[in-house]
Amino acid sequence: MSGRLLYGSGVSPGIAIGPAVVLQLEFPTVPHRVVPPDAVEREVERLYDAIGAVRQTLERLRVRASERVGTEEAKIFDAQLLMLEDREFLGQVERLIRDNQLAAERAFEFKALEVRALWANSANTQLRDRVADLSGVQLRVLNFLLERRDDEVLHAHDRPAIIVTREVTPGLTIQFEREHVAGFVSEEGTRTAHAAILARSLGIPCVMGLPHALERITAGRELVIDGTRGTVIVSPTPEDVRAAHAFDARRHKLLADLETIGREPAVTLDGARIPLRGNLDLPEELEPLVRHGAEGVGLLRTEFMIVGRASLPSESEQLDYFRRVARQFPEEPITVRSYDVGGDKFPAAFRIGPEPNPFLGWRALRVCLDRPQVFLTQLRALLRARLDGDVRLMLPLVIEVGEVTRTQELIAEARDALRRDGLRAADHLPVGVMVETPAAVTVADQLADHAAFLSVGTNDLTQYTLALDRGNARLAARFSGFHPAVLRLLRDVAAVGTARGTPVSVCGEMASEPFGIFLLLGLGYRELSVAPTALPLVRWLVRHLRTTDAEAAAEAALTATSAAEALRHLQDRLAALVDLDLVAAGWLPGNRSAASLEEHRGSG
Numbered sequence: 001m002s003g004r005l006l007y008g009s010g011v012s013p014g015i016a017i018g019p020a021v022v023l024q025l026e027f028p029t030v031p032h033r034v035v036p037p038d039a040v041e042r043e044v045e046r047l048y049d050a051i052g053a054v055r056q057t058l059e060r061l062r063v064r065a066s067e068r069v070g071t072e073e074a075k076i077f078d079a080q081l082l083m084l085e086d087r088e089f090l091g092q093v094e095r096l097i098r099d100n101q102l103a104a105e106r107a108f109e110f111k112a113l114e115v116r117a118l119w120a121n122s123a124n125t126q127l128r129d130r131v132a133d134l135s136g137v138q139l140r141v142l143n144f145l146l147e148r149r150d151d152e153v154l155h156a157h158d159r160p161a162i163i164v165t166r167e168v169t170p171g172l173t174i175q176f177e178r179e180h181v182a183g184f185v186s187e188e189g190t191r192t193a194h195a196a197i198l199a200r201s202l203g204i205p206c207v208m209g210l211p212h213a214l215e216r217i218t219a220g221r222e223l224v225i226d227g228t229r230g231t232v233i234v235s236p237t238p239e240d241v242r243a244a245h246a247f248d249a250r251r252h253k254l255l256a257d258l259e260t261i262g263r264e265p266a267v268t269l270d271g272a273r274i275p276l277r278g279n280l281d282l283p284e285e286l287e288p289l290v291r292h293g294a295e296g297v298g299l300l301r302t303e304f305m306i307v308g309r310a311s312l313p314s315e316s317e318q319l320d321y322f323r324r325v326a327r328q329f330p331e332e333p334i335t336v337r338s339y340d341v342g343g344d345k346f347p348a349a350f351r352i353g354p355e356p357n358p359f360l361g362w363r364a365l366r367v368c369l370d371r372p373q374v375f376l377t378q379l380r381a382l383l384r385a386r387l388d389g390d391v392r393l394m395l396p397l398v399i400e401v402g403e404v405t406r407t408q409e410l411i412a413e414a415r416d417a418l419r420r421d422g423l424r425a426a427d428h429l430p431v432g433v434m435v436e437t438p439a440a441v442t443v444a445d446q447l448a449d450h451a452a453f454l455s456v457g458t459n460d461l462t463q464y465t466l467a468l469d470r471g472n473a474r475l476a477a478r479f480s481g482f483h484p485a486v487l488r489l490l491r492d493v494a495a496v497g498t499a500r501g502t503p504v505s506v507c508g509e510m511a512s513e514p515f516g517i518f519l520l521l522g523l524g525y526r527e528l529s530v531a532p533t534a535l536p537l538v539r540w541l542v543r544h545l546r547t548t549d550a551e552a553a554a555e556a557a558l559t560a561t562s563a564a565e566a567l568r569h570l571q572d573r574l575a576a577l578v579d580l581d582l583v584a585a586g587w588l589p590g591n592r593s594a595a596s597l598e599e600h601r602g603s604g
Helices: 037-069 071-084 087-100 104-120 125-129 131-145 170-175 194-202 238-261 283-291 315-328 365-370 372-388 401-420 438-442 444-450 458-466 484-500 514-523 532-542 547-557 563-575 580-586 593-603
Strands: 004-007 009-012 015-023 161-165 181-186 206-208 222-226 231-234 276-280 297-300 333-337 390-395 431-435 453-456 504-506 528-530
Touching: 009 194, 015 181, 015 238, 037 071, 037 087, 037 104, 037 131, 071 131, 087 104, 104 131, 131 170, 161 222, 170 194, 181 222, 194 206, 206 222, 222 238, 238 532, 276 283, 276 532, 283 315, 283 532, 297 315, 297 528, 315 333, 315 372, 315 390, 365 372, 365 401, 372 390, 372 401, 390 401, 390 453, 401 431, 401 444, 431 438, 431 444, 438 444, 438 458, 438 484, 444 453, 444 484, 453 484, 458 484, 484 504, 484 514, 484 563, 504 528, 514 532, 514 547, 514 563, 528 532, 547 563
Parallel strands: 015 161, 161 181, 181 206, 276 297, 276 528, 297 333, 333 390, 390 431, 431 453, 453 504
Antiparallel strands: 004 231, 009 206, 015 222, 222 231
């Protein structure tokens, strides 16, 4: 390729071609200004005037988003609005003004930068994704206080352009007309960022996480961006442009073929029925799950209810959400994971000090069992929601049977309390275990005797098996779920499920990747749970495979001495069954399959 090829992360599919418009949305320089005592009240007034003005701006953007992409997607702006209503945060800013006589803009910047540093350095993807929301609020408030013009407003261009910036905010995504913007490229962000969700809803190709994009792309340069594979070509040749159009045509053809499959069940060519459930991170993903034919929810994460909040959600708030999901899938299971708090995901209500190694510390189920009153509120909501559907509970980071039996005791306690309160609730709540550590694999036979089901979280299982931080970019090349040690653990869990008659599923990223699906079918897994956008393609791939072929490929992969060798075995055998170019053209953002396919073909 004669053009300059850059790699990022594809977060919104499609091809975009156009000139680069580089937006340097930098924070303004805020001078250190101290005011006299008699001016303090005026600075407090200025602070809340700015908060009110920015709130009105965000409300207008929310209305516009509702008109363009729908009410559910417009709720993305709720996160920024909640930040403007955070009494604890604003109270701390106000105290800086009163106690230190700081100007409003200086006090606000100080607290915003403090929170931003905490979130940006977090190993938790969900928390890092909220940095863009905080940045949008910070920029707007400071611009108002400093009486600066809104730098996000651009004049219309004669030709659709590709916006290149450090990070794409929801406001930046929604404020431009579709005919003026061909795509987005940013240095920061992931597929679960609010701006990425909006870009997908609007059908705008988007590449995020491209290192040093502002240094490597100059204004006016022609770009070809691929929001599926996460690539950017700078100064493409006519041949590059033709190839991009051809690739996009293949992607659209596959997506059209998927429409013919519709809601047909995922059945392999030799008749194995593979239930495909959905992973539900945020409420706005519920509608895509239904639209793409999910057979229930295999992993309903509850962390969004607590991250960034000063208080824990009430029983009624949780009940309403669980009921809403259950009623969308009246005949299918809804698997709710208990709070996976800990690490950097502690709500303000917990008020704990820092730990030297939080991801090996007080987190996940350990917190719930040590704070039973918090856990009991969630268990009460689940027991009541079970009257509306097949609601189940899944426990994260389990390492021994006692954690399961203690949870079952708390469920009985919650049930009895509900009856005393005169509230209707289910008599029983099935409890399953997430297998995420080598310890859980080693005692999987014991866990299977006490749990209703097992579900493998491949991301954490890989992290804890290889002793590699999944959020550390320096280790990304070493982090692979296809490492021989991980493959053997996956084999062992599947074998326990078969021997004990306990259902075993996979809800990690591997279940959304073509090589991973091929491997898992071969290891004996017969239930997968994936992101909403991955469902059509996973269904398509399953319907093009035989379990006997997958079993032979898995057996070969298990002989490998490295992740690369295991992938080569899977690639060679999968290439004989399906068109890998077609798979690469269609695989949606959020997994690394497309880039992996290109790399493996190139390496032979």
